[in-house]
Amino acid sequence: MRLLVVEDDRDLNRQLVKALGQAGYAVDSAFDGEEAQFLGETEPYDAVILDLGLPKIDGARVLEAWRQAGRKMPVLVLTARDGWSDKVNSFDAGADDYVTKPFHIEEILARLRALVRRATGHASSDLVCGPIRVDTRAGRVLVNGEAVRLTSHEYRLMSYLMHHVGRIVSRTELVEHLYDQDFDRDSNTIEVFVGRLRKKLGVDIIKTIRGLGYLVEPPTPV
Amino acid sequence: MFRGFSLARVSIGTRLFVSAVLCSVIILVGAAFVLSAIYRRATERAFDERLQVYIQSVAANISSKNTSNAVDPYGLGDPRFTLPLSGWYWQIRIEGTAPQNVMSSLSLFGGRLPRLEDLHIQAREGSSREGYIIGPDERRLRLVERAIELPDGARYLVQIAGNADEIEQTILSFKKALWTGFALLASALGVTTIFQVRFGLQPLKRLSGQISAIRRGASDHIEGGFPHDIAPVADEINLLIEFNRDILERARTQVGNLAHALKTPLSVMLNEASGQDSLLAEKVREQAGIMRDQVNWHLERARAAARAGVIGVATEVAPTLAGLERTFLKIYAEKSLAIETHCPADLKFRGEKRDLEEMVGNLIDNAAKWARRRILVQTEAVPMIDGRLFLDLIVSDDGPGLPAEKRLDVMRRGQRLDETVPGSGLGLSIVADLASLYGGNLSLDDADGGGLRAVLRLPAL
Numbered sequence: 001m002r003l004l005v006v007e008d009d010r011d012l013n014r015q016l017v018k019a020l021g022q023a024g025y026a027v028d029s030a031f032d033g034e035e036a037q038f039l040g041e042t043e044p045y046d047a048v049i050l051d052l053g054l055p056k057i058d059g060a061r062v063l064e065a066w067r068q069a070g071r072k073m074p075v076l077v078l079t080a081r082d083g084w085s086d087k088v089n090s091f092d093a094g095a096d097d098y099v100t101k102p103f104h105i106e107e108i109l110a111r112l113r114a115l116v117r118r119a120t121g122h123a124s125s126d127l128v129c130g131p132i133r134v135d136t137r138a139g140r141v142l143v144n145g146e147a148v149r150l151t152s153h154e155y156r157l158m159s160y161l162m163h164h165v166g167r168i169v170s171r172t173e174l175v176e177h178l179y180d181q182d183f184d185r186d187s188n189t190i191e192v193f194v195g196r197l198r199k200k201l202g203v204d205i206i207k208t209i210r211g212l213g214y215l216v217e218p219p220t221p222v
Numbered sequence: 223m224f225r226g227f228s229l230a231r232v233s234i235g236t237r238l239f240v241s242a243v244l245c246s247v248i249i250l251v252g253a254a255f256v257l258s259a260i261y262r263r264a265t266e267r268a269f270d271e272r273l274q275v276y277i278q279s280v281a282a283n284i285s286s287k288n289t290s291n292a293v294d295p296y297g298l299g300d301p302r303f304t305l306p307l308s309g310w311y312w313q314i315r316i317e318g319t320a321p322q323n324v325m326s327s328l329s330l331f332g333g334r335l336p337r338l339e340d341l342h343i344q345a346r347e348g349s350s351r352e353g354y355i356i357g358p359d360e361r362r363l364r365l366v367e368r369a370i371e372l373p374d375g376a377r378y379l380v381q382i383a384g385n386a387d388e389i390e391q392t393i394l395s396f397k398k399a400l401w402t403g404f405a406l407l408a409s410a411l412g413v414t415t416i417f418q419v420r421f422g423l424q425p426l427k428r429l430s431g432q433i434s435a436i437r438r439g440a441s442d443h444i445e446g447g448f449p450h451d452i453a454p455v456a457d458e459i460n461l462l463i464e465f466n467r468d469i470l471e472r473a474r475t476q477v478g479n480l481a482h483a484l485k486t487p488l489s490v491m492l493n494e495a496s497g498q499d500s501l502l503a504e505k506v507r508e509q510a511g512i513m514r515d516q517v518n519w520h521l522e523r524a525r526a527a528a529r530a531g532v533i534g535v536a537t538e539v540a541p542t543l544a545g546l547e548r549t550f551l552k553i554y555a556e557k558s559l560a561i562e563t564h565c566p567a568d569l570k571f572r573g574e575k576r577d578l579e580e581m582v583g584n585l586i587d588n589a590a591k592w593a594r595r596r597i598l599v600q601t602e603a604v605p606m607i608d609g610r611l612f613l614d615l616i617v618s619d620d621g622p623g624l625p626a627e628k629r630l631d632v633m634r635r636g637q638r639l640d641e642t643v644p645g646s647g648l649g650l651s652i653v654a655d656l657a658s659l660y661g662g663n664l665s666l667d668d669a670d671g672g673g674l675r676a677v678l679r680l681p682a683l
Contacts, residue, residue: 009486009487009490011487011490011494012486012489012490012493015490015493015494019493053482079482080478080481080482080483080484080485080486081478081481081482082481082518083576083579083580083583084546084549084579084580084582084583084584084587085575085576085579085580085583087549087553087583088545088546088548088549088579088583091548091549091552091553092545092548092549095552096552097552097553098553100485101482101485101486101488101489102485102486102488102489102491102492102510102514103489103492104492104493104496105493105496106496114555114556118555
């Protein structure tokens with residue numbers, strides 16, 4: 001899952017990027033409205049954390065611009081203004097959730113998980129497919145009830161595929177959603193990760209569709 | 223309530239009307255007296271002229287000694303001088319002789335006319351005197367007398383008297399016509415004054431109507447042209463309203479900026495400390511928490527202060543509720559709540575949209591925290607006996623409800639009954655404070671399904 005953090009306060013931005021990275025997300029960051037608008041319109045983020053009080057372009061304007069450009073990623077608005085009228089305005093501008101400062105990072109993490117889950121059409125924080133269960137709250141993957149130890153890159157890959165169960169996910173899409181923009185993108189590394197993941201899981205659930213990408217599918221009942 | 227009479231409180235219309243009517247009456251009465259006096263003089267003069275003609279005729283006959291006719295020795299040719307006590311008399315005194323040497327008209331019937339000179343009446347011109355006397359028949363007479371000296375040295379005093387009633391009759395009928403005419407004129411002036419005052423004060427009436435519309439919230443500025451003398455007042459009022467809004471907007475922006483400026487560093491501190499277990503981190507967490515509460519409390523106070531004195535604003539309730547409904551459906555998307563709102567389309571709240579959102583937002587938020595799956599928001603207009611209009615905004619949930627003895631506590635500032643449900647605990651007390659600022663109130667009771675029902679009463683339009 002790849003996120004964009006837009007916050008003009010350097011310290012808060014750093015804290016958010018760090019905490020989100022530890023939670024298994026690939027994170028880009030922007031410090032003003034202009035940069036944020038450009039990134040949001042060009043990069044395929046799975047969710048955005050957006051501060052409203054931004055230099056250059058106001059956060060609410062950025063959000064409106066994204067929605068007008070047809071960008072549908074879930075947006076979590078972060079603001080010091082906690083009046084209900086500010087909330088109504090944010091939601092009407094296209095926000096999906098709202099957190100007021102000061103906040104605890106844990107709250108942001110919980111809301112983000114819920115946003116991503118809802119955006120991909122999942123009702124529960126546990127993503128289940130056949131013998132595989134991904135507990136997004138704890139950041140764990142279980143096979144037949146047994147926890148499997150995964151690196152953060154492997155978890156990210158598994159989590160993304162499980163969020164999009166039943167849909168073919170191309171390598172390019174995986175690269176775009178698993179790495180932040182500064183990462184050296186080489187789609188070959190994806191093949192290496194998928195190979196390792198298959199070995200660790202021990203069950204054949206990630207299928208390769210030649211020329212298109214990968215597919216995680218619930219096993220057809222025999 | 224009884225208020226004593228004070229001139230300062232008398233309406234401009236009454237002042238203009240009363241002063242105009244008083245002036246008209248004083249001028250008309252004065253004019254009537256002056257006109258009567260002039261008319262009396264003119265009438266007396268005309269009467270005297272007639273008597274003077276008789277004197278000249280008598281004088282001519284004296285000098286020609288033509289006094290052969292016993293009945294009318296001086297050929298005056300007027301039968302009234304021969305009728306006894308007719309009110310018309312003549313009398314000739316031969317001066318320098320005994321007093322009995324007097325000739326008089328038959329009508330005088332042996333009586334005597336007094337000398338005006340003896341009554342100390344000054345001669346007006348030449349040797350002629352005019353004046354009023356009481357005649358032998360107790361009637362008021364107009365008497366003209368003139369001294370005549372013949373070339374042979376004989377001196378006569380010729381006196382002619384006429385009935386003064388004739389003068390009084392003429393003057394009386396003139397006065398009647400005059401007073402009737404002036405009375406009609408005065409009432410006509412009074413009626414036109416009413417129209418003038420109404421017409422003249424009409425722009426003021428329009429201005430006051432527009433000001434009260436602004437106060438009610440039906441309009442946000444004074445519009446339309448006004449006469450030069452009160453146009454500056456209308457402009458000043460518009461500027462004042464705009465100034466009031468500017469100040470409010472500035473205060474709010476500053477409060478918002480302050481919130482942002484304080485809360486971002488607080489977030490950084492809290493997050494920096496949250497990953498550590500040291501005593502310092504614990505202290506930072508605790509103090510940052512206190513600071514957060516303090517900031518929230520004072521920001522809320524500042525907002526409330528900025529609210530006081532808002533005039534001329536009204537907010538449509540239905541769209542505001544719709545906006546909040548959209549918001550809450552997203553905020554509580556996880557809980558799959560059903561929020562049902564009912565609101566008459568044309569109902570307006572007499573106050574700021576922001577404040578209505580703050581109050582209703584907090585009520586629905588509180589309901590959403592406790593509701594199992596359903597929140598009902600109803601709105602109805604409540605006309606008061608004194609003609610004012612209020613609206614009741616009723617938010618009910620299907621949650622566990624709140625015992626009666628705890629209801630007052632939650633509306634007191636800073637109270638939070640259940641620490642496990644997120645929220646600053648200020649919610650309902652903010653609603654109660656804001657509502658009372660607008661002259662409304664918040665009350666809590668049981669909803670039909672057993673949950674809590676909050677009734678927010680606010681001034682409406």
